[in-house]
Amino acid sequence: MTKQLTCVQCPLGCALEVCLDETDAVVHVSGQSCRRGTEFARQEAVSPVRVLTLAVPVPGALEPLSVKTTAPIPRDLIPVAAEAIRRLSPQLPIAAGTVLAANICDSGVDVVATKELFR
Structure with a gap:
């Protein structure tokens, strides 16, 4: 399964693609310009969180x-x-x-x- 996300960790707004396996574990992240984008995609694809x-x-x-x-x-x-x-x-x-x-x-x-x- 593949999820499309827009990174919100910096002003660049990278278009991310997150590949998940059959157990919904992240296998691969692409499209990020930095490490923060990778971390955001891994969290957002599996268990999204927000400050309220x-x-x-x-x-x-x-x-x-x-x-x-x-x-x-x-x-x-x-x-x-x-x-x-x-x-x-x-x-x-x-x-x-x-x-x-x-x-x-x-x-x-x-x-x-x-x-x-x-x-």
Whole structure:
């Protein structure tokens, strides 16, 4: 089986081709200009992951709080994690880097504030 991907690791946007065997293991990657493209293709073809970023409303604040996961999570977990993050109710004041949810959806990844938010 062959998968066609576009690398997003740098501005080049290389057109990648990933060959998988019958067990869905990566056999060969082509089209990459650098090692980052190879690593991206191997991960993306078998188990895609993404860093999740959202904005969460904060009672008493004039603007929403931007949050993100501290590491990529499996792509299929994103809808469940996004819903869990939307249910958060952080309280002012909030410092950048504050952990708002530890181990979101048992992923081993935390959700943190990406900016300071005061009254």
